[in-house]
Amino acid sequence: MAHIHFTPEDSAQPPSLFPPYASTVARSPKHPLIRIPQTLTEITGPAGTWDQLMGPAVADLTRQHAAEPIGQRIAISGRVLDENRRPVANTVIEIWQCNAAGRYIHAKDQWDAPIDPNFTGAGRVITDADGAYRFTTIRPGAYPWGNHHNAWRPSHIHLSLLGPAFATRLVTQLYFPDDPLIEIDAIANAVPLEARARMVARFDIATTQPNYALGYLFDIVLRGQAATPFETDHE
Amino acid sequence: MSNANPLGREQPAPRHDNQAPETFGQTPWQTVGPFFHYALPWKGGADLLGASDLGARPDLFPPAHDLLHATTPRPPIAGEAIEIRGHVLDAAGAPVIDAMIEIWQANATGRYASPADPRTDLPLTEGFRGFGRSATSATGEYVFKTIRPGRVPGPGNTLQAPHIAIGVFGRGLLKRLITRLYFAGDPANTDDPILDLVPPPRRHTLIAHQANGHWQFDIHLQGKSETVFFDI
Numbered sequence: 001m002a003h004i005h006f007t008p009e010d011s012a013q014p015p016s017l018f019p020p021y022a023s024t025v026a027r028s029p030k031h032p033l034i035r036i037p038q039t040l041t042e043i044t045g046p047a048g049t050w051d052q053l054m055g056p057a058v059a060d061l062t063r064q065h066a067a068e069p070i071g072q073r074i075a076i077s078g079r080v081l082d083e084n085r086r087p088v089a090n091t092v093i094e095i096w097q098c099n100a101a102g103r104y105i106h107a108k109d110q111w112d113a114p115i116d117p118n119f120t121g122a123g124r125v126i127t128d129a130d131g132a133y134r135f136t137t138i139r140p141g142a143y144p145w146g147n148h149h150n151a152w153r154p155s156h157i158h159l160s161l162l163g164p165a166f167a168t169r170l171v172t173q174l175y176f177p178d179d180p181l182i183e184i185d186a187i188a189n190a191v192p193l194e195a196r197a198r199m200v201a202r203f204d205i206a207t208t209q210p211n212y213a214l215g216y217l218f219d220i221v222l223r224g225q226a227a228t229p230f231e232t233d234h235e
Numbered sequence: 236m237s238n239a240n241p242l243g244r245e246q247p248a249p250r251h252d253n254q255a256p257e258t259f260g261q262t263p264w265q266t267v268g269p270f271f272h273y274a275l276p277w278k279g280g281a282d283l284l285g286a287s288d289l290g291a292r293p294d295l296f297p298p299a300h301d302l303l304h305a306t307t308p309r310p311p312i313a314g315e316a317i318e319i320r321g322h323v324l325d326a327a328g329a330p331v332i333d334a335m336i337e338i339w340q341a342n343a344t345g346r347y348a349s350p351a352d353p354r355t356d357l358p359l360t361e362g363f364r365g366f367g368r369s370a371t372s373a374t375g376e377y378v379f380k381t382i383r384p385g386r387v388p389g390p391g392n393t394l395q396a397p398h399i400a401i402g403v404f405g406r407g408l409l410k411r412l413i414t415r416l417y418f419a420g421d422p423a424n425t426d427d428p429i430l431d432l433v434p435p436p437r438r439h440t441l442i443a444h445q446a447n448g449h450w451q452f453d454i455h456l457q458g459k460s461e462t463v464f465f466d467i
Contacts, residue, residue: 004351009466012263014409021266023407026326027456031437033466036429037390041400041415042467044349045339046366053364054277055304064302078253083261096274104270107295108333120300122274158267160275165351166339166400167467169411173265177252190409191263198262202254205241218253221262 004043006167006223007083012195021186022147038167045165050092050126058123061095061137069119071100071138073213076174076201079131080161083224087131093220094160095123095135102141111143136213139176147186154181154188163222174218175200264410269333271404272296272370276335277304281369283338283381284316285309285362290379292370309362314343314382318449319416322375323403326457330375334405336454338367338379338416340398345385371405383418389428396423396430403454412464416452419444429465437463 016028036042046053062068080088098104098121101113105120121140125133140155156173163169175182177200182188188196198221207215240246249255267275273296281290288306319338323331341347346357348365365384369377381399389395396417403412417424419442424430430438440462443452455462 010261012261014264016409016412018409021407021409024409026329027331027405027407028409029412029461029464030457031461031463033464034433035466036432038467039389039395039429040347040352040387041339041341041395041398044347044351046349046364048350049348049364049366052307053280053366058303065299085259094274096271098270105273105296105300106270108269117299120273120302122300122303124303158265158271158274160267165349166402169337169402170262171264171267171404171411172262177250187265187268187409191265195258195260195263197251197255197258198253198260199265200252202250202252204254221260223261 004165005038005226006043006165007226009223011192012198014190018186018190021190042167043165045168046162047091047164050162054092054094054124057126059125059135061119061121061123061135064120065118067118069099069116069138071116071119073136074139075134075136075207075209075213075215076157076218077132077134077207077215078218078220080127080133080220080222081131082222086224087127087129088163088222089127089129089131091127091161091163093125093127093133095125095137095157097121097137097140097157098143100138100141102143113141113143142181151186152181154179154185159220161220161222168222170220170222172220173199176216177201177203266406266409267335267404269406271335273300274303276368276370277306279306280304281367281377281379283363283365283367283379284312287380290367290369292372312363312382313360317381317383319379319381319399319443319452320449321377321452321454323371323377323405323454324375324456324458328458330371331405331456332371332373332375334371334375334377334403334408336369336371336377336379337402337404338381339400339402340365340381340384341387343382343385345387347387386423393426393428394423396421396427398427398429401454403456408456412456413467414454414462414464415441416443416450417441418450433463
């Protein structure tokens with residue numbers, strides 16, 4: 001059998017318990033995690049079947065309804081890599097976000113910012129052979145939430161990736177540069193300072209489409225394969 | 236990465252962001268939050284047999300915004316059809332109504348529908364992908380319909396007992412929690428190499444029990460019966 005093995009979580013990862021994010025207090029385990037070896041279960045995954053599970057790419061979130069949504073049109077582009085800087089090809093990125101006013105198309109979102117009938121805020125892109133992806137959307141707004149007095153979430157886009165294996169699953173959030181809400185956000189701050197910048201996209205004039213959409217770069221790095229005592233160096 | 240200034244002027248100080256070389260490394264996990272239902276769980280995502288719309292929460296957003304997923308018809312799936320149900324519960328035993336469960340499992344012969352499973356001598360099951368997603372309901376319950384998986388190899392020359400890998404996501408979960416479901420009464424449980432790593436008093440949290448025609452597997456995020464979660 002193959003001896004694929006993925007590197008462990010690095011120090012960028014947030015803890016499960018982060019009391020400033022109040023919902024973690026009753027929803028995080030008290031017992032330490034039990035370390036187990038990566039068996040065939042963990043090193044396999046639905047990498048080759050996402051299209052049968054979820055369907056084809058939906059890469060333009062501004063063209064899903066009768067008219068265009070309100071908001072600043074933006075393009076997000078980047079690559080999905082592993083920690084060895086190898087591209088992760090043909091992997092799915094699921095995308096969701098609120099609208100330009102900071103409102104989600106969701107029954108539980110009770111903030112009274114307007115709903116945009118022309119914006120759902122859900123999409124899906126597939127990486128190419130170089131691990132590259134690109135999608136078009138509108139810039140999401142900031143919104144208040146009940147975590148603590150006067151808490152506001154910075155503008156963010158949720159991204160969900162399967163990667164090649166059960167072990168490489170990732171759900172993250174993309175933030176925007178120069179957003180003063182990031183440094184006072186309980187969710188972004190669960191990530192240690194030195195790694196928080198990994199979640200902040202860069203404005204990029206070359207990614208910007210003239211007369212159409214501002215462009216941002218955002219690379220996503222999944223756990224990489226590591227050598228194990230069972231395998232000889234290759235690649 | 237392109238950092239060109241179209242005005243041809245020098246760049247300001249380097250930016251500490253996603254593209255800065257010194258920040259390269261694993262992208263950090265963040266919570267799915269409470270508002271993922273119109274994007275992640277899809278109709279039929281929790282029915283690995285392809286016979287129902289199980290898994291989604293279409294009650295949480297308007298039908299006009301149900302854009303991403305379509306149930307695909309598939310042939311009958313070989314194996315012992317089973318239903319798995321459970322509640323996701325917090326420290327106080329309160330149901331977690333905005334969680335999402337993912338499962339990953341082998342088919343009835345113990346083969347994963349994955350290019351990383353090298354055992355091509357074992358047959359794949361047409362239409363069975365082994366991956367499922369279920370949002371929890373308004374009462375914090377998830378449901379999957381699937382087949383009972385076969386045994387797969389473990390470390391060294393061991394063989395694992397039939398099991399299903401589980402990922403737990405939700406509001407208040409900054410990163411996925413990982414656990415496993417085993418089947419009560421399976422004789423292979425006694426020498427499973429992973430169960431063997433779990434202190435005996437806590438092993439029961441990983442064992443599903445038969446009840447009213449389904450397998451019951453509650454997930455306690457915290458509390459007296461806290462489920463065992465793994466670091467993989």
